[in-house]
Amino acid sequence: MWRGGSNTRTCKRRFFSSPTRSRHHRPPYMLHSRGSQHLKAMAEVDHLAAERATARFDVEEMKVAWAGSRHAVHVADRMARLVASDPVFRKDNRTMLSRKELFKDTLRKAAHAWKRIVELRLTEEEADLLRQYVDQPGYVDLHWGMFVPAIKGQGTEEQQHKWLPLAYKFQIIGCYAQTELGHGSNVQGLETTATFDPKTDEFVIHSPTLTSSKWWPGGLGKASTHAVVYARLITEGKDYGIHGFIVQLRSLEDHSPLPGVTLGDIGGKFGSGAYNSMDNGVLRFDHVRIPRDQMLMRLSQVTREGKYVHSNVPKQLLYGTMVYVRQSIVADASKALSRAVCIAVRYSAVRKQFGSQDGGPETQVLNYKTQQSRLFPLLASAYAFRFVGDWLNWLYTDVTQKLEAKDFSTLQEAHACTAGLKAVTTSVTADAIEECRKLCGGHGYLNSSGLPELFAVYVPACTYEGDNVVLLLQLASGKQPVGTMAYMGKVQYLMQCKSAVSSAEDWLNPDAIQEAFEARALRMAVNCAQNISQAASQEEAAGFYERSPDLLEAAVAHIQLIIVTKFIEKVHQEIPGHGVKEQLQALCNVYALYILHKHLGDFLATGCITPRQGALANEQLGKLYAQVRPNAVALVDAFNYTDHYLGSVLGRYDGDVYPALYEEAWKDPLNETVVPEGYHEYLRPLIKQQQLKLSRL
Numbered sequence: 001m002w003r004g005g006s007n008t009r010t011c012k013r014r015f016f017s018s019p020t021r022s023r024h025h026r027p028p029y030m031l032h033s034r035g036s037q038h039l040k041a042m043a044e045v046d047h048l049a050a051e052r053a054t055a056r057f058d059v060e061e062m063k064v065a066w067a068g069s070r071h072a073v074h075v076a077d078r079m080a081r082l083v084a085s086d087p088v089f090r091k092d093n094r095t096m097l098s099r100k101e102l103f104k105d106t107l108r109k110a111a112h113a114w115k116r117i118v119e120l121r122l123t124e125e126e127a128d129l130l131r132q133y134v135d136q137p138g139y140v141d142l143h144w145g146m147f148v149p150a151i152k153g154q155g156t157e158e159q160q161h162k163w164l165p166l167a168y169k170f171q172i173i174g175c176y177a178q179t180e181l182g183h184g185s186n187v188q189g190l191e192t193t194a195t196f197d198p199k200t201d202e203f204v205i206h207s208p209t210l211t212s213s214k215w216w217p218g219g220l221g222k223a224s225t226h227a228v229v230y231a232r233l234i235t236e237g238k239d240y241g242i243h244g245f246i247v248q249l250r251s252l253e254d255h256s257p258l259p260g261v262t263l264g265d266i267g268g269k270f271g272s273g274a275y276n277s278m279d280n281g282v283l284r285f286d287h288v289r290i291p292r293d294q295m296l297m298r299l300s301q302v303t304r305e306g307k308y309v310h311s312n313v314p315k316q317l318l319y320g321t322m323v324y325v326r327q328s329i330v331a332d333a334s335k336a337l338s339r340a341v342c343i344a345v346r347y348s349a350v351r352k353q354f355g356s357q358d359g360g361p362e363t364q365v366l367n368y369k370t371q372q373s374r375l376f377p378l379l380a381s382a383y384a385f386r387f388v389g390d391w392l393n394w395l396y397t398d399v400t401q402k403l404e405a406k407d408f409s410t411l412q413e414a415h416a417c418t419a420g421l422k423a424v425t426t427s428v429t430a431d432a433i434e435e436c437r438k439l440c441g442g443h444g445y446l447n448s449s450g451l452p453e454l455f456a457v458y459v460p461a462c463t464y465e466g467d468n469v470v471l472l473l474q475l476a477s478g479k480q481p482v483g484t485m486a487y488m489g490k491v492q493y494l495m496q497c498k499s500a501v502s503s504a505e506d507w508l509n510p511d512a513i514q515e516a517f518e519a520r521a522l523r524m525a526v527n528c529a530q531n532i533s534q535a536a537s538q539e540e541a542a543g544f545y546e547r548s549p550d551l552l553e554a555a556v557a558h559i560q561l562i563i564v565t566k567f568i569e570k571v572h573q574e575i576p577g578h579g580v581k582e583q584l585q586a587l588c589n590v591y592a593l594y595i596l597h598k599h600l601g602d603f604l605a606t607g608c609i610t611p612r613q614g615a616l617a618n619e620q621l622g623k624l625y626a627q628v629r630p631n632a633v634a635l636v637d638a639f640n641y642t643d644h645y646l647g648s649v650l651g652r653y654d655g656d657v658y659p660a661l662y663e664e665a666w667k668d669p670l671n672e673t674v675v676p677e678g679y680h681e682y683l684r685p686l687i688k689q690q691q692l693k694l695s696r697l
């Protein structure tokens with residue numbers, strides 16, 4: 001009832017095409033010289049072979065641990081290769097396309113992807129992987145990711161029967177039109193109205209103000225024929241709040257907007273390429289009439305007479321589509337983070353700076369302790385997010401099954417976990433991609449590194465599907481000591497316990513880590529509760545408002561505890577493959593001790609550990625980095641990404657970075673001509689003028 005979509009992992013992102021570039025414009029030495037042969041010869045070398053040889057674990061088995069099963073590795077491999085070998089899915093020039101070219105390219109790729117899906121009779125799992133590897137955000141993401149789930153979750157059986165077959169075959173294209181110009185976070189504040197007219201048995205959809213214009217929905221601007229529109233339901237003169245309605249927007253014959261519908265794209269967005277492949281849109285209604293049966297009526301109904309009837313279910317089920325997408329966003333966080341980390345680790349193993357004595361080899365930057373201390377926690381976070389994503393997917397499936405049986409007991413827990421994990425994993429991932437760019441030095445700033453576009457595509461995840469701060473504040477309500485809150489039942493013990501750690505090695509004990517994280521989260525929550533009641537002698541809401549910055553930090557502590565706990569649980573399981581469990585154990589400890597070190601203030605202020613124990617954690621962290629170092633390249637190989645999917649000259653599997661960087665530069669449109677356009681207009685007159693002035697002196 002609550003979910004709407006399949007649990008297939010999802011991912012959003014960009015595309016691109018590659019305008020053919022003439023090699024004639026390359027300098028002659030690039031075409032025929034010894035330099036070119038030299039570059040070719042170098043390309044046959046695996047610069048990372050020595051790194052791979054030092055790995056102390058079975059990489060193939062780690063691929064299974066990462067992907068979840070041997071079957072998952074196999075399917076992902078096939079789909080990644082299918083995309084990488086198809087010229088339509090080329091993406092090396094995406095950042096150089098104009099907005100119009102990029103959008104058309106997105107339409108072309110989506111159509112081609114669909115053709116391949118039908119021709120090859122791909123399963124839903126395979127089709128979704130194909131969509132991910134095509135790697136270009138587009139209307140299909142919202143069609144499959146929100147429009148279909150909204151109908152599944154909120155539509156009656158008849159409505160599903162009518163609309164889903166049309167959507168499944170792309171006879172209609174849908175989007176999710178909730179956010180307005182004036183309100184996004186505050187869903188209850190939306191202004192669009194759906195007023196029931198009993199005379200005609202229709203709803204009249206209307207945008208009464210400028211701020212009621214729908215604004216942001218992906219796929220709305222240019223592609224969608226239909227939308228699930230969220231509007232205030234008004235019947236018998238009474239406003240019953242926000243409900244979903246299926247509304248046709250464009251003609252199925254010529255794609256023109258239907259009468260009373262005004263719509264378009266909201267304009268260019270952050271970064272080149274990136275999310276600009278998506279047609280986020282604006283939409284206004286001028287008294288548009290739809291049949292009554294296009295209100296999504298699973299949760300509540302309006303009768304032929306106009307009577308409002310609400311089924312005996314929590315009204316928050318209306319938000320089910322958002323919860324579904326939030327859990328898929330958590331799974332996606334590990335994908336985006338692991339891509340960035342893969343690029344930064346491989347490049348750091350290739351890149352050398354300083355350290356040469358008497359002409360000897362320079363130091364790989366990956367050997368610098370500072371590089372390790374910035375990069376390895378991100379590597380560990382990628383694995384941590386992967387496993388917590390799997391757990392959240394399980395939780396989501398479980399709550400969905402319970403809801404089908406009218407058991408709503410875990411609804412609040414699922415909402416809090418999806419909201420909190422979405423907020424923490426996306427914020428960390430966005431920051432981490434930027435950190436990976438810095439870790440790659442100057443070359444990281446080039447589009448060909450893949451990192452600028454990855455960042456630009458990823459960073460709105462901190463905002464869409466719920467602003468991260470707004471979502472974290474949701475954790476502060478309705479806490480009961482069940483599920484992931486169960487540790488709160490140990491309040492008496494956790495409020496006074498003292499960590500027994502007395503050596504750096506003691507921090508390798510998962511119980512020591514678990515206890516410190518539980519005590520910190522609990523004490524921060526209790527402190528907040530006390531401060532709120534002190535701040536608000538009159539009213540709790542005032543105290544909540546006053547202390548909301550502290551609540552945010554307490555919410556983050558709770559979510560970090562969940563991530564650590566799920567990683568520890570994962571490592572306790574049977575994990576096949578030589579050395580795989582040991583590596584995951586090390587990464588789990590890196591993750592936990594890194595968080596402890598970074599948030600040391602919380603642990604000290606709440607008295608969970610002493611300054612000496614904090615120092616021991618940091619000492620152990622350094623030892624763990626040394627343990628990770630020889631395995632680092634193999635640990636990112638285990639993500640099993642093709643060079644096509646990574647889209648980065650720095651992250652190439654063979655580590656042959658320099659020829660690739662050099663080649664890539666010549667593909668820039670500026671290098672199409674030796675003398676730039678504008679030379680005769682602006683440069684030559686300037687130079688000549690100055691020469692003339694000088695000659696007069």
Ligand SMILES: CCCCCCCC/C=C\CCCCCCCCCCCCCC(=O)SCCNC(=O)CCNC(=O)[C@H](O)C(C)(C)COP(=O)(O)OP(=O)(O)OC[C@H]1O[C@@H](n2cnc3c(N)ncnc32)[C@H](O)[C@@H]1OP(=O)(O)O
Pocket residue numbers: 005006008009010011012110113114117124127128131140141142144145146176178179184185186187188218316317319320322323325328411412415463464465466467470471474477478
């Ligand atoms: C090429 C062909 C390919 C073929 C492929 C085929 C296969 C494909 C298969 C799958 C593909 C999937 C693809 C997926 C891709 C997805 C891409 C997505 C891209 C991202 C797009 C982004 C879209 C959007 O952004 S949509 C808009 C999102 N908007 C928001 O998130 C708004 C945020 N605001 C809110 O959520 C709420 O308003 C709120 C929670 C902040 C506040 O709500 P409120 O005012 O109503 O509530 P209160 O704060 O008063 O709370 C009352 C009470 O309710 C509890 N609560 C709140 N929310 C929930 C909930 N969701 N569930 C349960 N309970 C909830 C709250 O805690 C309170 O509880 P109390 O106990 O305290 O009363």
Ligand SMILES: Cc1cc2nc3c(=O)[nH]c(=O)nc-3n(C[C@H](O)[C@H](O)[C@H](O)COP(=O)(O)OP(=O)(O)OC[C@H]3O[C@@H](n4cnc5c(N)ncnc54)[C@H](O)[C@@H]3O)c2cc1C
Pocket residue numbers: 142176177178179182183184185186215216217218275280460463464465466467468469470473
């Ligand atoms: C790329 C992208 C794609 C999107 N796709 C869709 C889509 O397909 N369909 C759709 O319907 N929407 C979509 N959205 C809209 C998106 O869901 C909203 O932008 C998002 O929910 C944030 O809401 P807002 O813009 O109203 O932010 P605001 O709420 O206005 O946030 C502004 C600031 O106010 C703060 N703030 C707000 N409320 C509080 C509070 N109570 N306490 C403390 N601080 C607060 C926030 O933290 C933030 O710092 C998309 C947005 C983006 C960027």
